[in-house]
Amino acid sequence: MTDYRKITLDGLWNNNPATVQILGLCPLLAVSGTVVNAMGLGLATMMVLAGSNLAVSLIRHFVTPAVRLPAFVMIIAALVTVIEMLMQAFTFELYEILGIFIPLIVTNCAVLGRADAFASKNPPLPAMLDGLMMGAGFLAVLLLLGGMREALGLGTLFSNMSLLFGPMADSWEIVLIPEYRGFLLAILPPGAFIGLGLIIAGKNVIDKRLKDAAKRREAAEPKTSRRVRTTGTVA
Amino acid sequence: MNASIGKPRLLFDFHGGIHPPQNKTLSNQRPIRPAPLPAQLILPLNMHLGAPAKPVVQVGDEVLKGQKIAEAQGAVSLPVHAPTSGKVVAIGPRPIQHPSGLDAPCIVIEPDGREQWCELHPLPDWRTCCPPSALIPRLREAGVAGMGGAGFPSAVKLSPRAEHPIEQLVINAVECEPYITADDMLMRERADQIIAGVEILRHILNPKEVIVGIEDNKPQAIEAMRRAATGSGIEIAVVPTKYPSGGEKQLIYMLTGKEVPSGGIPAQVGVVCHNTGTALAIHRAIVFGEPLISRVTTLTGKALREPGNMEVLLGTPVSALLDAAGADMNRIGRLVMGGPMMGFTLHSSAIPVVKTTNCILAATAEELPPPATEQPCIRCGSCADVCPADLLPQQLFWYSKNQDLERAQQYNLMDCIECGACAYVCPSHIPLVQYYRFAKGEVRKEMAEQQKADRARQRFEARQDRLAKEQAEKEARRKARLEGSKPAAASGVDVAALKAASLEASAAYKAAVKALKAAEAEGSDQVAALASDVEQLKAKADAAKAAVRDAGNAPAAPVVDVAALKAASLEASAAYKAAVKALKEAEAAGQDVTALRTEADALKAKADAAKAAVRDAGPATAKAAPVQPATAEQPAAEKADDGAERAQKMKALKTAFNMSHKHFKEATAALEHAEREGADNLEELRKQVERFKLKADKAKAALGLLVDQAKADMRASGSDLKSLKIEAAQTEAAARQKARELEAARVKGDDERINVLSRELDALQREAQVAAGALKAATDEQGLADA
Amino acid sequence: MSLITVTSPHATRSGNHTGAFMRQVVYATIPGIVVMTWLFGWGTLFNLMIAIPAALLAEAAVLKARGYNVRFALRDWSAVVTAVLLALAIPPTSPWWLIVIGIIAAIVVAKQLYGGLGMNPFNPAMVGYVVLLISFPLEMTRWIGPHEAPSWFDSFRMVLASANVDAFTGATPLDSFRTWAGNAEQLQALPILHGEFASLGWEWVNIAFLIGGLYLLARKIISWHIPVAMLAGMALIALPFWLFDDARYASPLFHLFSGAAMFGAFFIATDPVSAATSRYGRLIYGALIGVLVWIIRSHGGYPDAVAFAVLLMNLAAPTIDYYTQPRTYGHHRAKRGATR
Structure with missing residues (x-):
């Protein structure tokens, strides 16, 4: 029985492609300068992940092991081309800003990795959910990093969202610090690395706290025993 | 040979070294005084490097001063002698001088105060009475060990192998460690005896040079030694004060410029190094016949009211010495046997003095404060600046701490002499030597386990070989048994031998025939004899030929024959079948069949014969074809x-x-x-x-x-x-x-x-x-x- | 009689102490601080007054988070040294937030995140400096001309609120040389390039730091290998180029006494944690820093290059160590480049 809850949690937190598997760093660090860029690429990647997982899962019984990786890459490349063309049609400025990083989704190890590790061994519906959730996890980290870098580097949030959502999104921009002189480091790649490092550290801290809390809860539950404990600490 | 006073020797300087406060004036202000006789003497059976001695007395025995009470075991071992006359009251474990604090077997003697010597065998004319090598067993019997700290049996050190000719004899009178002044006082008061001992060493080893190294912080000792060594050709070299110039490797380098190879011994570069105290003991042992039963020990430290040097009987508990030196027991924070850099702490004052105890340091807590808290290493490099072995202690520390033994060994961890100079200068107070000791222990453990594994593997492989060999032998025997059924079944060797024999025989026969012909031509009387000879030789040659033929033919024949027979039989049957067919056709065609019929019958007979032959040869094939x-x-x-x-x-x-x-x-x-x-x-x-x-x-x-x-x-x-x-x-x-x-x-x-x-x-x-x-x-x- | 039982060695108090070492380094910068105050006004002191508490606070915060005994750990004065070096490297009268950001980058990111004292591969003060340089290029090049120092009050306002900065800014000698390199008459005419024997004003700053450095050498806090190698490297590569074309390339003397040459040689490059360890290694390390400084100054994109040169050589320090191990007693040859 496929555990949909587990798939979801894995993709979003426990096996997050950006903070746990640490895959796909190239687009993550290069385009997460602002929220809109991050969201654009994140959505594209999510769609590619979901689509490629579904497609790979459908053909998984017909592909021989010798050619499975080239076959998967072909599927992923086809999907990415489709997405690229869609972006070129509907969000042209964003497409120009993101530039080469859209075709580079093909080389994103997370995509091929999920196809090989999960989609090729599981039925279509779980595979698609896995792709979707992995993409969502990736998108979440992208957004977080993008938000941090935009806030620190430009002093705004959600600027230029019209590139993605059309003219009605012009009003979404929040200026956090008026007349911000800018912290260049946050926009440059070193800032991205440091930001990602802090995000991963933060996730580890949260994980540890959760684990400690779970351990304490477990120790606090009384265990049935007829013997009386006379030494050591209880709970 | 260099004169003792004259052109100063060219000295080399080893890398690094430190100058800790010397604190020598604490104990070198008064002459050596004898230590009081304690109530009990505890003699560990292992006061030297090597196998422990075995007791030859029992509880209750009365012993005399200098009597052997324990026998040496093995080549690297020394006997133990009673330091004074008295009674053996116990033989058993007692706390002894070892950093581990464990007990070891000891012989406990209660002195009777009479100081009665046993029979001694002095040898005052050692130069002339016997060859030098005869002196070495005497030293062993006298229990002389290296008294500078290691306790290596001197007799073993004095018997270097022939491939290591000795060029320099170095006497280590450097005493570089702070606080210790035992050798200083010894040289001031007994320089003559020391020089006499050095002469004995020179006689045994016959080196090209004899050099005594003394630090320049002992002017009186230098003077005394120079005076005693005038005219003897023994050179007194004064080296600058630096710790650890008293280390064997460092001293050898300073005085001779030679470096002892890593993992090797000084004899490999032609040098033998002995301590001055050992030289003195050798003198007493040879000239006076006295075994090693006492030594000069420095009692020092601010917790003592009367620090100084004492002539101590071996086995005296430290507590007796502390009393004699007026120790304030409450102020003693640390009791060290040895110097402050390389000595080890004692956990109790009941531990006895042994052959290698050159100093007892009763330090107050202020004098030797407890270790400071370790701080992170800032890689300042001070440790590398002072390391006498020119190592990189900061790297060794890094890898020892991470237990990366491989890397630590690549940085020559095993060359560390544990002198403590690096820990002395470290500004972060890192206990470096402790880290290296730990890492070295791990390395030695690994090497021991590796050796065990190698040996196990060797034994396994040997066993496999043995089993395979047994198997092969079995097969060979079986094969021999099979071929033994055929009398002429000879191995290739035999065939060759037979062939040679046959050639010989035929050659002899031919010669005989020639001789006979010649005789007949001459018409001599020998003809009859020659003729009979010829007959005999002919018979022999024929027999040899037959043997060769039989040997050569028999084994090869079956295999080939069987195949040929089979082929022949096939042919025959095929031919027969063809004939039958032709016969039938002829009959059908109405031709004359008689000729064909006879042919067919003949062919049938042939085919049957061939089949039979194959059948006969068959079983032999199964046996003869070697199936190994x-x-x-x-x-x-x-x-x-x-x-x-x-x-x-x-x-x-x-x-x-x-x-x-x-x-x-x-x-x-x-x-x-x-x-x-x-x-x-x-x-x-x-x-x-x-x-x-x-x-x-x-x-x-x-x-x-x-x-x-x-x-x-x-x-x-x-x-x-x-x-x-x-x-x-x-x-x-x-x-x-x-x-x-x-x-x-x-x-x-x-x-x-x-x-x-x-x-x-x-x-x-x-x-x-x-x-x-x-x-x-x-x-x-x-x-x-x-x- | 209660006896301690520990293993040898027992004499371990040589009087060397990390905190004492670091304090001496801070004391040695005092001549430099005095000269900079004389030349550029109170800005330098304000920098220090903001940097040192910020550094101590940042380090205390991180050490506490890591579970260390803060009071004991801060006694090694290493945060103070980083703060002093960074404060002296950035222009006087920089805004307060600039210093704070620089300190955080230096102490938290470049030092503590890598493992704390003794574990940082890069010089923390220089990392902080470079972070500031690439993030706020405008503020970081806003130096004051020598002897044109603003008053105490003006400096205070500049530090707190970045007020009236343009009234006082002037180019540094290295800046000027860069701008006018190749133009011989201009180079002759500019007063800032002609002090007593090198650049105006800045020559005294460098002499002051040289004095501080010699003090450190005398007290054996640092060893001579790195400073001598760095200065020699710089001078030796500058010499032939200057002889060849003195309109385009500055003289060795100019290089040695302008910018952060002396400061870098004695205080920055000698940071033991990030430098090479063996003797030969240190010579090579210092020499290459000197060469790199000259190259970046003459051909690179920034007027002063000590920070970049030091950071680049920090990258190379492990490799240099790898190939320059000394020969241990008893071995024939050094195990240079020993690997697995």
Whole structure:
């Protein structure tokens, strides 16, 4: 029985492609300068992940092991081309800003990795959910990093969202610090690395706290025993 | 030889070194005084490096001063003597001088105060009475050990091997550690005896130079030694004060410029180094016959009211000495046996003084404060600046802390002399020496386990070899038994010998015939004798020839014959079948059949005879064809030969079959064509077709027979293709593994291991080749058979 | 009688102490601080007054989070040294937030995140400096001309609120040389390039730091290998180029006494944690820093290059160590480049 809850949690937190598997760093660090860029690429990647997982899962019984990786890459490349063309049609400025990083989704190890590790061994519906959730996890980290870098580097949030959502999104921009002189480091790649490092550290801290809390809860539950404990600490 | 006062010696300076506060004036202000006789003397059986001594007295025995109470065990060991007369009250474990704080077996003597000496054997004319090498056992019997701190039996050090000629004798009077002044006072008061001892050493070792190294912080000692050494040719070299210039390796480098190779001993560069106290003990042992029963020990430290040097009997508990020096027990924070840099702490003051105790340091807590808290290493490099072995202590610390023993050894961890200079200067108060000791212990443990594993592997391999050899012997015996049933079944060696014999015999015969002819021509009387000789030799030559013939023919014959017989029988039966067919056709055609019938009968008879011959030869084949396991080389080679022959035959038969089959097909086609065309020569063509078919069938049958034979052989030999494959793969894998080990050993530079491994590798490679060859032969046969 | 039982060695108090070492380094910068105050006004002191508390706070915060005994750990004065070096490297009268960001980058990111004292591969003060340089290029090049120092009050306002900065900015000698390199008459005319024997004003700053450095050498806090190698490297590569074309390339003397040459040689490059360890290694390390400084100054994109040169050589320090191990007693050859 496929555990949909587990798939979801894995993709979003426990096996997050950006903070746990640490895959796909190239687009993550290069385009997460602002929220809109991050969201654009994140959505594209999510769609590619979901689509490629579904497609790979459908053909998984017909592909021989010798050619499975080239076959998967072909599927992923086809999907990415489709997405690229869609972006070129509907969000042209964003497409120009993101530039080469859209075709580079093909080389994103997370995509091929999920196809090989999960989609090729599981039925279509779980595979698609896995792709979707992995993409969502990736998108979440992208957004977080993008938000941090935009806030620190430009002093705004959600600027230029019209590139993605059309003219009605012009009003979404929040200026956090008026007349911000800018912290260049946050926009440059070193800032991205440091930001990602802090995000991963933060996730580890949260994980540890959760684990400690779970351990304490477990120790606090009384265990049935007829013997009386006379030494050591209880709970 | 250099004069003792004259051109100063060129001194080298070793890298690093520190100048801690010397604190020597604490204890060198007064002369050596004798220590009081304690209530009990505790003598550990192991006061030296090497095997502990074995007691030769029992509880309750009365002993005299200087009497041997424990016997040395083995080559690197020393006896123990009673320091004073008294009674043995106990033999058992007592706390002894060791950093671990563990107990060890000791002999406890209660002095009776009479100080009665046992019988001594002095040798005042040691120069002339006996050869130098005869003095060495005396030193061993006197229990003289290195008194500078290591306690190595001096007799062993004085017997260097012939490949290490001794050029310099170095006497270590440096005493570089702070607080210690035992050698200083010894030299001030007993310089003559020390020099006499050095002379004895020189007599034994016969070096080119004798150098005494003294630090320049002991001016009175230098003066005393110079005076005592005038005219003797012993050089007194004054070295600058630096810790640790008293380290053997550092001192040798300073005085001679030679470096003791890593992991080696000074004798390898032609130097022997002894402590001044040892020289004194040697003098007393040879000239006076006194065994080593007392030594001068420095009692120092701010917790003592009267620090100084004392002549202490071995086995005196430290508590007695502390009392004699007026120790304030409450102020003692640390009790160190040895100096502050390399001594070890005592956990109780009941521990006795032994041969290597040069100092007892009763330090207050302020004098030697407890270790400071370790801070992170800032990589300042001060430690590397002071290391006398020119190591990189900060790197060793890094890797020891992370237990990366491999890297630590690459930085020469094992060359550390644990002098403590690096820990002294470290601004972060890191306990460096403790880290290195830990890492060294781990390395030694690993090496010991590696040795055990190697030995286990060697024993396993030896066992495998033994089993394989037994197996091979069994097979050889079985084979010999089989061939023993044939009387003429001689091995190749015999055939050659027989051939040689026969040649000889015929040569002799020919010579005899010549002689006879000559005699007949001359008409001499010897003719009759010569004629009989000729007869005899002829008989001999004939016999030899016959023997050769029998030996040569018998074993080879069966195999070849069987194949030939079989082929012959096949031919005969095929011919017979053809004749029968022709007969039938003739009968059908209404021709004259009698000739054909007789032919057919003759052929039948032939075929039957051939079959019979094959049948007779058959059982012999099964026995004679050597069916050996593929592990023994010789049988495998033979089988390979048979296999090769058979393979050739099979090849020939195969081509024959192919050709005849082709012809048959052509003929059939021609026949059909002709039938369709309605030509006249149908009969002819049909006959042709038949003929070719027969040929093809014949060849196929013969081939099939040979294949069956090959298969039967291999099955009987138990090495079908599969097992041969496995065999080959296994030997190959073993050879590869061995090659990898060899590479690893090469990188390490371990020559011994490289030799061992390369030999094993060669053996394995040969085995692999043989197995591969057998496999190839088998596959060839199989391959050909799968036509 | 209660006896301690520990293993040898027992004499371990040589008087060397990390905190004492670091304090000496801070004391040695005092001549430099005095000269900079004389030349550029109170800005330098304000920098220090903001940097040192910020550094101590940042380090205390991180050490506490890591579970260390803060009071004991801060006693090694290493945060103070980093703060002083960074404060002296950035222009006087920089805004307060600039210093704070620089300190955080230096202490938290470059030092503590790598493992704390003794574990940082890069010089923390220089990392902080470079972070500031690439993030706020405008503020970081806003130096004051020598002897044109603003008053105490003006400096205070500049530090707190970045007020009236343009009134006081002037180019540094290295800046000027860069701008006018190749133009011989301009180079002759500019007063800032002609002090007593090198650049105006800045020559005294460098002499002051040289004095501080010699003090450190005398007290054996640092060893001579790195400073001598760095200065020699710089001078030796500048010499032939200057002889060849003195309009385009500055003289060795100019290079040695302008910018952060002396400061870098004695205080920055000698940071033991990030430098090479062996003797030969240190010579090579210092020499290459000197060469790199000259190259970046003459051909690179920034007027002063000590920070970049030091960071680049920090990258190379492990490799240099790898190939320059000393020969241990008893071995024939050094195991240079020993690997697995």
